[in-house]
Amino acid sequence: LRAIGDAVTPLIILAISVALNIVGDLFFVVVLKTGVKGAAIATVLAQIIAFVICWIYMIRKYEILRLQKEDFKDPSPIMVKEMISAGMSMGFMSSLVNIGTLTLQTAINKLGKDIIIAHTAARKITEIFMIMFSVFGQTMGAGKIDRVKRGIWLAIVYTAIWSGLTIIASYTIGGWLVYLVTGSHNKTVILNATNYLKFDTLFYIVTTLICILRNAMQGLGDHITPLISSGLEMAGKIVIAATLVPWLGYTGVIICEPIVWFIMVIPLLIQTFRMPVLRIEKTDGKI
Numbered sequence: 001l002r003a004i005g006d007a008v009t010p011l012i013i014l015a016i017s018v019a020l021n022i023v024g025d026l027f028f029v030v031v032l033k034t035g036v037k038g039a040a041i042a043t044v045l046a047q048i049i050a051f052v053i054c055w056i057y058m059i060r061k062y063e064i065l066r067l068q069k070e071d072f073k074d075p076s077p078i079m080v081k082e083m084i085s086a087g088m089s090m091g092f093m094s095s096l097v098n099i100g101t102l103t104l105q106t107a108i109n110k111l112g113k114d115i116i117i118a119h120t121a122a123r124k125i126t127e128i129f130m131i132m133f134s135v136f137g138q139t140m141g142a143g144k145i146d147r148v149k150r151g152i153w154l155a156i157v158y159t160a161i162w163s164g165l166t167i168i169a170s171y172t173i174g175g176w177l178v179y180l181v182t183g184s185h186n187k188t189v190i191l192n193a194t195n196y197l198k199f200d201t202l203f204y205i206v207t208t209l210i211c212i213l214r215n216a217m218q219g220l221g222d223h224i225t226p227l228i229s230s231g232l233e234m235a236g237k238i239v240i241a242a243t244l245v246p247w248l249g250y251t252g253v254i255i256c257e258p259i260v261w262f263i264m265v266i267p268l269l270i271q272t273f274r275m276p277v278l279r280i281e282k283t284d285g286k287i
Contacts, residue, residue: 089223100237
């Protein structure tokens with residue numbers, strides 16, 4: 001639905017799914033006392049209902065999305081090759097990111113319970129803050145050069161504004177956000193989690209460039225450069241987990257991601273200026 005320009009309906013369906021999940025949790029966990037198993041059932045039911053709603057809406061509203069027998073006959077070898085190439089690239093990219101994160105988490109687990117709770121809370125809040133980056137990254141277009149180039153400029157402006165808001169939130173209500181996530185008044189937890197947010201949000205503009213440029217290159221068929229960038233992320237986290245974290249403790253974790261971000265963005269920026277379709281002309285900068 002997003003691919004054909006309908007961005008509102010997926011958001012509405014997601015909201016319905018979240019509401020169903022919350023109601024299901026309350027029913028299965030609080031009323032029926034089924035514990036973790038009930039929470040799992042509520043989640044799966046919410047997802048199934050959301051899928052059914054989305055599917056029915058899609059086939060009724062958009063004829064172009066209705067599957068026909070002809071769609072499964074003689075697939076174009078070029079199309080299959082492009083889909084496999086894009087899918088493998090995204091899959092490897094996700095794997096590299098997760099391997100790096102897992103390695104870093106292993107080092108964090110050695111710092112004690114309070115630090116584990118603090119980092120978990122900080123990462124949850126970070127995921128909320130960074131949703132905007134991934135959303136704008138996904139709007140870069142698929143092979144539409146003019147849209148990609150103009151989208152890069154607009155996305156950078158909008159996400160820069162959002163980054164400023166996250167900085168303000170971290171320095172004003174950061175402790176309160178940590179409490180909402182953890183339900184804890186533990187000073188060690190709140191201090192370390194807010195320190196993470198205060199430092200890392202200062203460098204979110206680098207993250208926005210990574211998300212936007214990486215998705216733009218994927219949309220233009222460059223599946224290698226984003227993979228190289230993710231490989232650098234994995235390598236950076238492994239090195240820092242083995243060096244800075246044992247030496248500096250949680251401070252090493254806090255400075256880890258900004259360091260990795262600056263490393264990751266280098267091949268993306270180089271490729272941006274090397275790709276003819278992404279070379280920025282004076283007229284491209286007009287918003």
